[in-house]
Amino acid sequence: MYCNKLPDKPDDRKKIWDKVDNMARANSLWVTAYGTGCGAIELRPLHTSRFDMERFGIAMRPTPRQADVLIISGYLAVKTLKRVIRVYEQIQDPKYILALGSCTINGGMYYDSYNTLNILDRYLPVDVYVNGCMPRPEAIIDGFSLLMSKIKAGKADGWKHYMENLEYYRENQKKVIHNWDLPDYNW
Amino acid sequence: MDKNLQRIISESSFESDTIREDEGYLHVRVSRVHVLELLLSAKQRFDMETLQLISVVDRIEDAVFQLTWILEDSGGTSVFMISADYPRENCTVPTIGDIWPTAILFERELHEMYGIDFPGNPRQNEDFLLEDWRELPPMRRDFDTLEYSLRTYGERRKRTHTDPREYIADSIDEWDTPVPMKDFER
């Protein structure tokens, strides 16, 4: 029924293609936006003719299989964390996470709530934080440009990191998600 | 206030002190033994068709939960609210799911959030919002959410600089691999 083994580890051998590949990846970021909370509303303007994000080659993809970037926005409850994990693991490597908004990053104004995560990167590797409550579209675009430059520099390898310390992440995840009914590997 | 609401109390066989009354609005407090009887008569004789809400106030000082049933008649012209106190400790309240099926849902929520037990409610043990919650019900006032939050979800490292520019500057330095938080926790 479900997949039952890890995808083989990415090889870190340098290739001549890497520069080209990173350029390409940086210039065509396909986003699947996981708008759990208030943040999602700030993504819509990016399509509009005012902040036209397609000029950076950023496009929305409705299915995780074809996406590169996962945007986690708004406060992240335990319940939603489960779904976010599955979506993230269904994205194919290389993949990046862009955490949008204070609540996502450190619980924000819900820091003392009984079901909002305070420290996202215990559970998922975040490549770029966009702070603010809520960040304006400009801020998001800024975050994207940051992500792009990271990719170009070949330093946006949170996915690799996630794969390497998977046990650590799983442990944290299972600590907060009591009824862990996900398959062990969602790839 | 209209006849209908007036008659509800006047014809009821037990005493009840009116908290507030207004045009088409009546809020009474009764002792909890009479609640069911009053609700029934309100539904059957005075056509209080809709149950709008069951609300709870955790009056921890008096060690009671104050439950309030908010009813409305079919015309939507008059609202009738009944309040009653129940002891907090393993508090049980009779279910009214068979009178207003809506109540089944409300009571599920109250059961999850306050731990109030509604014997006879078929679905009260299903998850309402939380999935598999194991602690004290989170909405009770004796549940310390901050303590729980810090205990369970940890605390984000406080910023070291107060000057935004510097902070952003060195946060930008942290490009390379996001180190797992275990290295930061102290």
Place this chain on the structure above:
Amino acid sequence: MVVALAVFLPLLGAFISVWLSRRKPRLSVIVSRLFLAGGLHSTIVLSIKLNAWSFSDLGNSIILRTGVGAPPLSINLEATGGAVIAAIVVYVAAILGISRLTSRNVKTLPLLLSLVTASLGLLFATDLFNSFVFLEIGSIITIGLTAACRCRRRWEVAVKVALVSGLVTILYLLAIVVIYKTTGELRFEALGMLHGFPALLVSGLMLTVIMTEIKAFPLSGWGLDFYEGASPGFAGVYSATWSLAVLMWSAGILPRLPIPNLQILAWIGAGGLVLGQFAGFRATSPGRMMGYSSAAYASILLILAGTTTGHDYLQLTLVLMIFAAIAKFTVFMLADPENENPLKSAAGNLLLLPILVIAGIPPLPVFWAKFKLLSILAGVSPLMLAAVVLGLFLEAVYLLRLWSKRPVRFLKNGRLVPAVTSLLMAAGAIWLTAGFWRSLSFSGSLLSSSTLRILFMTVFGAGTLLTLPGAWNRIKGERSYWFWMLLSGISLTFLPMAGNGITFYILWEVSAFAAVIAVSRGSRAAAGTFWFAVFAAASGFLLLASIVLSRSMFIAPGIPLILVAIAALFKLGQMGAHLWSVRAYSAAPATMSAFMAGTSSKAAVFLLVVAALGTGAVAMPAGSVLAWAGVLTALSMAVMAALSSDYKKVLAYASVSQMGYILIGLGLASVMGWTAAIYHTFHHFLFKMILFLGAAGVIFRTGTSDYNRLGGLIRRMPLTFTFTLISVIAFAGVPPLAGFGGKWFLYNGLIETGWLPIALIAMFASVVAFLYAFRLLHAVFLGQLSTVNARVKEAPLALLVPQGILTAALMLFSFRPTLFLEHIVPAIESLPGLKGVAPVINGTIVTTPLGNWNAWAVGMMVMGLFGFAFVFYWLSGKRPKHVGQLDIGFAGELPPSAEEVHYAGNFFKPYRRALAFLPRIHAGKVFSGITEVFKIAGDSVRAIFTGDARTYLAHSLIFLVIVLIYLRGGI
């Protein structure tokens, strides 16, 4: 002396058993059996002495005088050959029936024995008064035996019989008086000597008497009540002894009646046949059905008496009557109103043989008589022919209903009866077939081109052989059907060799009814069988009518051609007739439906080809009608297939719709069109067989054919999937596989002829084919594998190997269609009367005036490109990682369950919505409407049978008056 023994032994036995049955009942039964055996022996001796078995000279006879002086003062008997054979049947029936009859009380034994004597006396009687004596004895005994029971119903019946036979006695005595007064004779010949008024009076009286006695239609009311009311055992014995005797006796009288033109008898018979069978259409109890069918036989006797003479007459009456009697006897011995589902019990199929005999299905004995009768009638008057054919068809319909619906029980100690009678009927069948053998011909001269003959024989033979192995693994509830499938297949295989109409017809009917039986043995058969049988019978009778109508050649132009075309369309299950095909295909055992859809449906194509060639109809405007019928079928059935969600139903609709293209091709009447038709026939055989065999495998493993409960089987049955995929791509007409060729030739032909609207609709239909093609693949093999089927195994080899063979052939002809075409095209070119130019075959390239097609090059190109893409992918990076079937991007959720995620039911919902503006026309409704009309007609006729004895008397009297008035030529 032998005659005396034959007649009077039973009587003696009767006296003895009267004396015995008081003291030693069991002994009395044995003794009387012995006496009957003695009688039987002496009749057989007699028959050998007369050598009656050749059926050729039934005239010669042995005379026996008894007592003193000449008749009528003494009894004297004449054993003619026919009478002796009938007598043998009487004895056999008596011996077989005795146990069932006397099981309740032995006291009826003497009555039975003396009934036998009476029957033989009547059979051998030579003069009117003797026969009067025997008639009296017979009817009294009948009354007695009917009433030999304490229940009230039987008493009522007995009273009716008594009243009617009383009336008969009076009329008969009147007639005798008149005859004796005028001629001083009472021998049968005396009838010939009458003139003027006495002749008129006598013939009127005798006609009434006879028609009442033999229960011919208007006067058959009491017979119906009798057969329904009397105990099955006695009714059986009665029909095989007494009523047989009466029939033969009347057969002796009727031609001698002093009526100016005897044809009036035939007309009375024909009218009675149609009306009576209409009345029978609604009958429900087996007894009553038998009553109606005996009325039918009485009418047939009248028709014979009116139209035939001399030797034909004797032969036909003998064959019809004795075999009908045996069959009816068997039915009564089997039929029994306590049991539920006949198709589940062996008795149900034991019942089938006698019913087929009565209905006159070849090569069973009665058929030969009926065929001869019909071919005589075709000479007399087409109207009468039509009436008779219609009557026979109606009879067949309610008899088949009796088989498929009526409760039947397999009696304890009753195994002997059906066995013996079946043997008798089989023997008769062989005997007569041998007799008629020289009229059959297997020269294959119906279809001139040997190539096409070989092609069709290949299709039929290969189809039979390839489906046969699959017939051995049956799902629960199916009973063994391989024998019937084999029989049907063999007769199909010889179909192209048939040299004349009658041979063709026999093979056709045998295969059809063998198929009916095979279908009836499926697990869900009850739904499909009846309609299948009815349509088979209908097309059979149409074919028969057209054959007898066009005596010289196979099919004459005009009416016969139209009849044959309708028959073929029924057989194909065209739009309208798809009622039976779809029901039967989905009800039959899976392998059987493969055989029917893939193989035996091509018989109709063959019939059309032969008929069109034989009549030069290819040049007629009939072609465009055919083409329109075909194209409408193709479209509507394709849509039905796309919208229905049962594996076998879809395949059934699909094959009907594919038949549509063949019709268009034939209708084109050009070389191109016929090339398309033949090409498509062959390839449709290939891929439809693959599909249905695949379906058989899936159903055999999963036990269901419902789309919603299948899915994801590619993981479990990869081979079946591969074969199915290939054949689906083929019949969807996607190059480079073979299906495209048929469409290509078809459109070329259509554009060449200029039938653009038909071409347009055909193209549309061929695209709609994609809908059900993909839906089939997806719902069964792709999508989510449901947890129920998670453990199913690959289909059994018996199904896989034939699929493999067929697929190999399909691939071969896909890439090298010229291998096939270079034989077919010249053959078609050589056929007479086809217009248009033929496609030119040059190497691997086929060229028409409009375009060209190089299947080999295209196939190679596709293979090359595909291989390139595959290799490129393989080399260009890491292998992808296989994930589980539920690992789908489901908005972060876990899919609830495989069944809920598998989308198969109500698949083309938007299409359904878009079609909503069309009116819903339902073939089932149409046909049930027609049935309703029949039933109403039947009711209006049945109204005269009130079940009150007085009305029956009134019938006889009114009939007498009318006959007299008619004979007198007006008041």
Place this chain on the structure above:
Amino acid sequence: MISLVMSITFTALAALVWGLLLGGISRMVTARIHGRIGPRLTQNFIDLWKLFRKKSSIHHGTMFWLAPMFRVAGAIGVLVLVPLVVGNTVIVNMSFSGDLLLVVYFMFFGCLGMALGAGDSGHPYAVIAVSRGLAQMSSYELSFSAVVLVLAAGLRTLSIEEIIMAQQDGILSWNLFRYPFATAAALITLLPMQMAYPFSIVLAPQEIPIGPPTEYSSRFLSFMFSGRAIFGVAKLVLFVNLFFGGASSWISLLFKTFLLYMFPIFVSTVFPRFRTEQSIRFLWFVPTSLAAIDLLRVMI
């Protein structure tokens, strides 16, 4: 043989490049119509390369595997069955080995493979999209077959070369002017063929995430992209050959296909999406009745 392989390779590559360029152009044009700046011209190349070089990918089963190959093979097949440039004897590919009917039916090859892959992915949305797509395809094929019949019966030929040859004398001899209604019908059917907007019910991201390729990732998806690009070009070339007098030179081929390609873009940027049954009915009646006019003219 070698030369054939080379010319096919060249054609396929050229078509890929041209198709991707056209895609880029269309995205830019759309953006400009929206008042945006839009992506770069080379955006599609970048996307393709990124997809092709993604590090991991998943598959659901055999048919899922083979579907992209079906797509590519089908697209290139259609392309090479169509004559490209009139009188060019170097790049004739396979255009000698089949006529218009073959091409029309061969177009289904890729679609069928695609559909099978989608079905094997086991994703309900993918299959819903396929059922929509097939329903729509069957309905626009009705009018397209009418158009094919008009050409075949009008010019008494089915071979594409002869159809082109029949349009060589003067612009007025183009089928565009000879059979204007049929051409109009064909242009309408071009919209659903190119999944342009009023008919884009198959890849409807808002209702069914991206349709059939929902489950396809990385390299599989790159194959599908290239297949789609090539297939688009092939269709354009076919239309140019059928109605716009073919192409006398490479330049005119590029020019005509470019112009023809603009038509779906302009339509799709200003229209909302049909519901499926609306689209089916529209395609049944409107273009078919247009084509029927010319069909009658041809028959009489």
